[in-house]
Amino acid sequence: MELFWSNPLALWLGGLLLLPILAHLIQRTPRNTVPFGAMMLISRLKRVKRRHRRLSDWLLLLLRFLALLALVLAATRPEIRWFEIANASQAPQRFVVVLDNSLSMNHKMMDPLQPSLQTAFEHAKSKAYELIQDAPEGSSFLIVSAGGEAEKRGEWTRTTSNAMSSVMDIQSGVSKTDLLGGIRTARRALEGEGGTIYVLTDEAGQSTANLGEEIRLLMEQKASFIPVIVRAEEPENISILSAEYRTGVEGGIVRYQVMNYGPTDREVMCTTRLPDGTEIRNFVQVKAGKKAENFITVPRITEGGVASIVVEDDTLAEDNDFYFHLPRIGASRVLVVDGEPGATASESEVYFLERALAPFGSQNETLPDVVNPGGFQKLQEDVHKVIFLANVMEPAPMASILMNFVRDGGGVLISLGGNVSSARYNSSLGALLPARLKSIQTFAQRGEEGRPMAIPDLTHELFSPFQRGGAQEFSGVRWRTLFGVEKISKDAKILLSLENGAPVLLERKIGKGRVLLLLGPVDYAWSNFPFQSIFMPWVQRSVRYLGGDSSLGGKRVSGEVDQDMSIKLLDIPGELVLEGLKGTIGLQKEGEKVRFQPRYAGAYVLRIHGAPPLAQVVVNHIASESDVRVLHPLVEVAAQIQPDQFIQKRPLLKWFLWAGLALLIFQALLSFFLTKEVDDDQS
Numbered sequence: 001m002e003l004f005w006s007n008p009l010a011l012w013l014g015g016l017l018l019l020p021i022l023a024h025l026i027q028r029t030p031r032n033t034v035p036f037g038a039m040m041l042i043s044r045l046k047r048v049k050r051r052h053r054r055l056s057d058w059l060l061l062l063l064r065f066l067a068l069l070a071l072v073l074a075a076t077r078p079e080i081r082w083f084e085i086a087n088a089s090q091a092p093q094r095f096v097v098v099l100d101n102s103l104s105m106n107h108k109m110m111d112p113l114q115p116s117l118q119t120a121f122e123h124a125k126s127k128a129y130e131l132i133q134d135a136p137e138g139s140s141f142l143i144v145s146a147g148g149e150a151e152k153r154g155e156w157t158r159t160t161s162n163a164m165s166s167v168m169d170i171q172s173g174v175s176k177t178d179l180l181g182g183i184r185t186a187r188r189a190l191e192g193e194g195g196t197i198y199v200l201t202d203e204a205g206q207s208t209a210n211l212g213e214e215i216r217l218l219m220e221q222k223a224s225f226i227p228v229i230v231r232a233e234e235p236e237n238i239s240i241l242s243a244e245y246r247t248g249v250e251g252g253i254v255r256y257q258v259m260n261y262g263p264t265d266r267e268v269m270c271t272t273r274l275p276d277g278t279e280i281r282n283f284v285q286v287k288a289g290k291k292a293e294n295f296i297t298v299p300r301i302t303e304g305g306v307a308s309i310v311v312e313d314d315t316l317a318e319d320n321d322f323y324f325h326l327p328r329i330g331a332s333r334v335l336v337v338d339g340e341p342g343a344t345a346s347e348s349e350v351y352f353l354e355r356a357l358a359p360f361g362s363q364n365e366t367l368p369d370v371v372n373p374g375g376f377q378k379l380q381e382d383v384h385k386v387i388f389l390a391n392v393m394e395p396a397p398m399a400s401i402l403m404n405f406v407r408d409g410g411g412v413l414i415s416l417g418g419n420v421s422s423a424r425y426n427s428s429l430g431a432l433l434p435a436r437l438k439s440i441q442t443f444a445q446r447g448e449e450g451r452p453m454a455i456p457d458l459t460h461e462l463f464s465p466f467q468r469g470g471a472q473e474f475s476g477v478r479w480r481t482l483f484g485v486e487k488i489s490k491d492a493k494i495l496l497s498l499e500n501g502a503p504v505l506l507e508r509k510i511g512k513g514r515v516l517l518l519l520g521p522v523d524y525a526w527s528n529f530p531f532q533s534i535f536m537p538w539v540q541r542s543v544r545y546l547g548g549d550s551s552l553g554g555k556r557v558s559g560e561v562d563q564d565m566s567i568k569l570l571d572i573p574g575e576l577v578l579e580g581l582k583g584t585i586g587l588q589k590e591g592e593k594v595r596f597q598p599r600y601a602g603a604y605v606l607r608i609h610g611a612p613p614l615a616q617v618v619v620n621h622i623a624s625e626s627d628v629r630v631l632h633p634l635v636e637v638a639a640q641i642q643p644d645q646f647i648q649k650r651p652l653l654k655w656f657l658w659a660g661l662a663l664l665i666f667q668a669l670l671s672f673f674l675t676k677e678v679d680d681d682q683s
Contacts, residue, residue, distance in 0.1 A: 008076060063667035070660035078652040094140045094156070094195035096186035097128050097163075101147035101170050102177035103561075103625035104204040107316040109232045121172045124200040124230040128167045131198055131228070132160050142189050143167055146182030146201070148175030148562055152189065174318055174600060175562050176622045177207035180214055183225075187218040196224040202231040203634045205627035211634070216641045227634040235628035236262030238313040239621075240270070240322035241291060245298070252329065255295040256309050256322070260286035261627050269312045272296050275305030275326060284311075289629075304328030306603035306618055319626045323603055323618040325556040334368040334543055335384045337398075339391035339419050341372055349417065350390045352530035353522045356539035376401070385410060386546045391417030391521050396428040403432055407511030411546025416483050417521035434492035434508035434517050438484035441502075450478035450527060454499045462495060462507075462545045465537075470608065473534035479504065481526040483519040514546055537608055555615030560622050561601055566593045567615055578617070580604040 105121035117123050132141060141163035143153040153166040179201060186197045197218060201207065215225055243256040260266055265287050272280045278299065286292040307326040334357060340349040348354075350370060357368045368388075371378050376398050379387070387405065389395065389412065395402075406412055412432070416425075422437040430436065444450045455474050456463045463471070474496075485503055488494070495516075496505035506517045520526045522539075529535055559565045569576075569592060576594060578585040581602045588595045598604065598619040605613040639647050 060667055060671055063663050063670065067660050067663035067667060070656045070663060074653055074656035074660060078656065080650045080652065093136070094142070094190060094193070095131070095135055096142045096144060096189055096195065096197045097131060097167065098144045098146050098150075098179070098182040098186050098197060098199045098201075099124060099128055099167065099170055100177055100179065100182070100199075100201035100207075101145050101173050102207070103147075103174045103318055103621060104177065104207075104316070104628050105147070105202055105230075106172050106174075106318045107202070107204075107232065107235055107237060107628050108314065109230070119172065120202045120230050120232070124202075124228075125167055125170070127228055127230060128198075128200055129164055132163045132167070135160070141166075142186070143170070144182050144185050144189075145170045146178050146199075147173040148178060150178045150181030150185050152185060156189075174621060174625075176625055177201070177204070179207050180211055183211060183214045183218065187214065187221065187223065190218075190221065190223050192221040194222040194224075196226060198226050198228055199634065200228045200230055201634065202235070202628065203227070203229055203630055203632070204231070204235070205624050205629065205631060208632045208634045208637055211637055212641060215638050219642050219645075225638055227638065229634065231628070231630070234263050235315075235630075236264070236266075237316040237319070237626055237628045238262070238266060238268055238286060238311055239316070239319045239623075239626040240309050240311055241623065243307075243309050243322055243324040245324070245326055252298050253295045254298060254307070254309075254324075254326070255293065257291050257293050258284050258286050258311060259291040259626070260288055261629055262315075263288050266313075270294065271310045271312070273308045273310065274298070274302055275307055276303040278302070298326075298329055300329065302326070302329035304332065306616055308603075316626065316628065319601075319621040321601060321621075323601065323620055325558070325616065325618060332385050333383050334386045334388065335379055336368045336370045336388040337376055337390060337392055338370055338372055339389070339393055339417065349521065349523055350388070351523065352535065353388065353390060353539065356530075356536040357543065373398075379405070381405065381408070381410070386543055387412045389414045391415060391419045393419040393421075393424075394428075395425060399428045399432070402429070403510070406432065406513035406515055409512035409547065411514050411516075411543075413516040413518065413542060413546065415518040415520065415522045417523075417525065420483070422483070432508075432510065432515055433489075434506035434515060435485035435488040435503070438486050440481060441484045442481045444478075444480040446480065448480065450480035451498045451500065451502075453477040453479065453504060454497050456496055460495065462541060465541060466534075470534060470537070473532055475499075476532050477527060477529045477534070479520060479527045479529075481520065485519065516542060516546065533608060540613075555606070557615065557617045559598065559617070559619050561598060561619060562622070563619075564595065564597055565617070566590075566595045567606060567617075568593050569614070576606060576608060576614075578604050578606050580619075 101121060105124065106119050108118060109120045109123055111117060111123070114123070114126070117126060135141070138158070140156050140158050141160070142156050143163060143166040145151055145153055153170060154162070157163055157166075179199065183197065183199065190197075218225060238258060238260050241257040241259050243254055245254050246252055254272060256270070258268070258270065265285070267283055267285045269281055269283050274280070280296045282294065282296060284292055284294045304327050306323055308321050308323045310322075311320050313320055336350050336353060336357075338348060338350045354368060354370065369378065369384070373392050373394065379401065387402065387410065389398075392398075402412055414429075414433075416437075420437075422439060425433065426436050453474055455471050458464060458467045458471055479498060482498075482502065482504065485506070488503075488506070489508055492506050492508040494503045494505070495507050497503050504519055506519075508515045508517075520529070522530065524530055555567055557565060557567055576587055576589075578587055578594075578596055580598070580600065582600050585596050585598060585604065594606070598617070601619050601621045604617040604619060606615040606617065607613045638645075
């Protein structure tokens with residue numbers, strides 16, 4: 001409600017208010033008088049009367065001033081205006097109920113009279129039921145949801161139970177508000193034949209800013225527009241705006257911003273959850289309508305992946321979590337020692353190994369460091385976590401370094417081949433190997449199929465990701481040649497074997513680290529292993545199992561709910577799946593890109609079915625939906641289009657005129673009695 005001046009130019013008449021003041025000043029008697037003789041007695045007798053008249057003079061001045069002020073204001077034709085929404089006609093007609101089921105409608109709205117209704121959305125559904133039940137008999141109904149992308153929920157119906165059932169089927173969502181689409185859908189459904197459109201919304205944030213043109217069109221088509229506002233009296237919400245990892249002391253810091261959309265200052269607790277499950281809590285003080293910045297220190301050694309920050313705020317719990325990528329902190333890289341470098345990349349011993357470790361090429365943040373045996377001194381224990389020895393001829397110079405590396409928590413994977421001598425390895429690496437090596441065993445010649453490999457124990461940590469699928473691919477691997485072993489250590493395990501039980505991959509724990517021994521090469525000389533779809537995920541999983549960072553961080557993608565997202569990939573064999581907390585998301589392949597549209601916030605992983613991840617995706621809630629403040633009231637937007645329908649007026653001209661006349665009459669009477677009193681005093 002506000003006071004409005006229909007003729008503001010009349011305020012120039014306010015200059016007349018100076019007239020009573022001037023008249024008062026003119027009538028004042030001189031102050032500097034000198035009494036003498038008998039006049040001193042008369043002066044004392046008149047002093048009491050003068051005090052009384054002085055008060056009366058000021059009262060006359062005030063009355064004359066107020067009288068003129070009231071008349072001047074009356075000349076401006078003042079009126080009180082307020083927004084009011086008219087009720088729908090009681091005649092049977094067509095009703096469209098547009099129900100906002102966006103993220104912001106989940107904010108808490110407690111009502112002591114309706115304790116079972118917890119959120120604005122639940123209150124909106126309750127009001128929708130009432131509108132349908134109270135509609136005139138014979139009316140038709142159409143229900144439209146306005147969260148995400150607006151859509152009709154069923155067709156026109158004359159049965160109230162069917163209409164209420166359509167409302168009941170609408171669930172609260174986490175998508176953006178689409179009031180524009182909802183009103184457009186409703187207008188088109190009326191087909192220019194008139195009707196009433198109810199819009200049930202919390203009108204939060206910018207959701208109502210661009211509706212003017214659509215409201216104008218529906219009013220031109222003789223449709224009634226009735227907003228039904230459902231929100232808390234003073235909506236509150238706090239959410240995380242951003243989070244970013246920065247290098248620094250210890251393991252670096254994560255700096256994040258918190259926004260307070262409420263009308264009061266708040267102190268909230270924020271919990272940072274690292275990929276390994278570590279939780280770091282701290283408190284943040286946020287002023288009303290402002291944002292605050294805070295940070296946490298990351299431990300010196302931290303697993304890479306998706307981290308999150310959770311703010312404790314129950315007013316809108318759906319946007320409390322914010323997800324972000326966190327790189328591996330501490331030693332994590334892979335050092336590959338190529339025992340037989342080739343003239344070209346594809347002829348190199350580790351060609352397939354490099355492709356498996358970095359399927360995205362130079363885009364990958366975890367490209368392995370590849371050296372020949374002479375470059376082994378490039379090993380940096382504060383950088384490298386895993387070492388691959390690929391068909392290295394002479395391991396003796398590396399033996400003591402490898403042993404200390406494993407004891408201190410590093411991981412080593414040794415693959416054998418034509419350069420390897422059983423005697424040299426048993427002599428130099430005997431304390432490191434899971435078993436002593438025997439001579440090479442040949443099962444089939446090149447070009448022949450070879451012996452199949454058995455499916456491993458999927459309960460083992462190394463192979464547990466394959467429980468969801470892909471394990472059958474192990475049986476497609478055929479080995480023509482392998483090294484034999486003897487005297488397997490008591491603390492060693494056989495992880496992979498042929499179907500006849502011959503070992504293929506062995507493991508041994510030493511100190512804080514592990515050693516994996518592959519009894520064949522990682523190229524196609526002895527098997528078809530590198531050509532199988534299981535090879536790349538097995539290599540990546542082995543790196544993570546040994547403590548390093550595989551290509552999981554190579555593709556890190558971020559987006560929002562309902563956003564069209566894409567990931568560019570090389571030609572990777574196998575069926576790709578995108579998995580999240582609520583199951584898999586449908587993928588669409590377009591050339592080298594994979595496209596998808598997430599419906600929920602959270603962490604997602606892209607993988608070959610049942611294999612370790614190829615890429616990670618973080619999806620956060622739509623930031624604009626966290627703003628529960630009312631910036632553009634819907635009734636004000638509609639009033640700009642058709643003010644007569646939404647603005648009520650009450651003229652105040654008569655009230656100011658009567659007040660001015662009454663004050664003039666009162667001051668005239670008061671002036672008459674005061675003048676008479678002065679005359680009596682003089683006489």
